[in-house]
Amino acid sequence: MKEQQLEIVFNRQINSNAWLMGLNAPEMAKSARPGQFVMIRVSRSMHPLLRRPFSICGTKDTLMLILYRVVGQGTAIMAHASHGQKFSVLGPLGRGFTFPDAEGSIVLVGGGIGVAPLFFLAQNLKKHRFLFMAGFGSADEIIPVGEVIGTQIDVSIATDDGSIGHKGPVTELLEKYIAGRDINKKAISLFTCGPKPMLKRIADMSKDQRFWCEVSLEASMACGVGACQGCAVKAASGKDKAYYHVCKDGPVFAITSIDWASY
Ligand SMILES: Cc1cc2nc3c(=O)[nH]c(=O)nc-3n(C[C@H](O)[C@H](O)[C@H](O)COP(=O)(O)OP(=O)(O)OC[C@H]3O[C@@H](n4cnc5c(N)ncnc54)[C@H](O)[C@@H]3O)c2cc1C
Numbered sequence: 001m002k003e004q005q006l007e008i009v010f011n012r013q014i015n016s017n018a019w020l021m022g023l024n025a026p027e028m029a030k031s032a033r034p035g036q037f038v039m040i041r042v043s044r045s046m047h048p049l050l051r052r053p054f055s056i057c058g059t060k061d062t063l064m065l066i067l068y069r070v071v072g073q074g075t076a077i078m079a080h081a082s083h084g085q086k087f088s089v090l091g092p093l094g095r096g097f098t099f100p101d102a103e104g105s106i107v108l109v110g111g112g113i114g115v116a117p118l119f120f121l122a123q124n125l126k127k128h129r130f131l132f133m134a135g136f137g138s139a140d141e142i143i144p145v146g147e148v149i150g151t152q153i154d155v156s157i158a159t160d161d162g163s164i165g166h167k168g169p170v171t172e173l174l175e176k177y178i179a180g181r182d183i184n185k186k187a188i189s190l191f192t193c194g195p196k197p198m199l200k201r202i203a204d205m206s207k208d209q210r211f212w213c214e215v216s217l218e219a220s221m222a223c224g225v226g227a228c229q230g231c232a233v234k235a236a237s238g239k240d241k242a243y244y245h246v247c248k249d250g251p252v253f254a255i256t257s258i259d260w261a262s263y
């Protein structure tokens with residue numbers, strides 16, 4: 001983990017509310033693992049004071065890619081940043097995804113901007129076949145994977161309004177897929193990231209459908225390195241700790257590790 005001043009190589013809008021930033025980061029791009037994140041200080045002034053956490057969504061040569069949605073002051077500043085400008089970046093941080101066994105089926109399920117860490121995982125699953133399912137609000141919110149990581153991947157899309165793909169939550173695509181196979185014969189490894197209701201639904205499904213699942217969580221983060229307690233989430237009963245720090249113990253967890261009733 002390092003703190004570095006990284007230069008913006010490009011920063012462009014890719015849909016109605018998502019931007020893609022490429023930072024020149026030879027060392028971080030080399031050492032980053034899918035599921036890890038960075039803390040970006042978006043301003044030299046006191047506003048906003050705290051760094052903001054972002055998943056690494058891919059790498060390309062010396063570039064580290066950050067896919068982000070504008071939700072507030074920090075991300076609005078990022079959206080206005082241009083080529084040549086530098087940000088102080090701390091990372092790569094946290095625990096990433098476990099690389100799946102080559103046996104069995106691999107399924108990636110992302111919701112909205114939650115596709116970001118899964119794109120990086122997909123980029124690294126070169127020798128594995130996998131399915132990618134992604135849910136968005138509507139067609140204009142789709143994040144085109146090819147444009148982001150430069151690799152064409154087939155993605156099954158679900159949209160809330162039915163403007164493209166399956167109409168309804170992306171978890172319905174997953175339910176259909178699981179119902180159509182005998183999971184006792186071939187194991188499923190699932191990797192997911194997205195909004196809370198989606199993750200909670202998948203956590204529910206994982207109780208009675210015996211698939212193995214890792215989830216990348218979001219939480220409010222002040223320090224990103226385990227020093228402030230700001231990102232605590234309750235662990236499921238019987239775990240070695242009562243609470244986990246999302247920044248240090250995660251952000252990727254086995255789905256069975258988390259107390260979903262309190263998340
Ligand atoms: C490990 C981790 C990885 C992340 N990866 C990404 C990523 O790859 N791309 C991305 O766009 N975002 C990601 N986020 C979320 C991102 O950190 C926040 O969106 C960002 O910090 C908001 O900063 P802001 O200053 O623009 O908004 P703020 O001014 O901090 O907040 C503005 C509004 O947005 C709400 N908000 C803040 N954070 C979130 C959130 N996480 N989810 C929903 N609403 C929120 C606040 O409650 C507030 O109402 C990640 C978060 C974590 C913890």
Ligand code: FES
Pocket residue numbers: 220221222223224225226227228229230231232245246247248
């Ligand atoms: S963000 Fe400070 S402990 Fe996790």
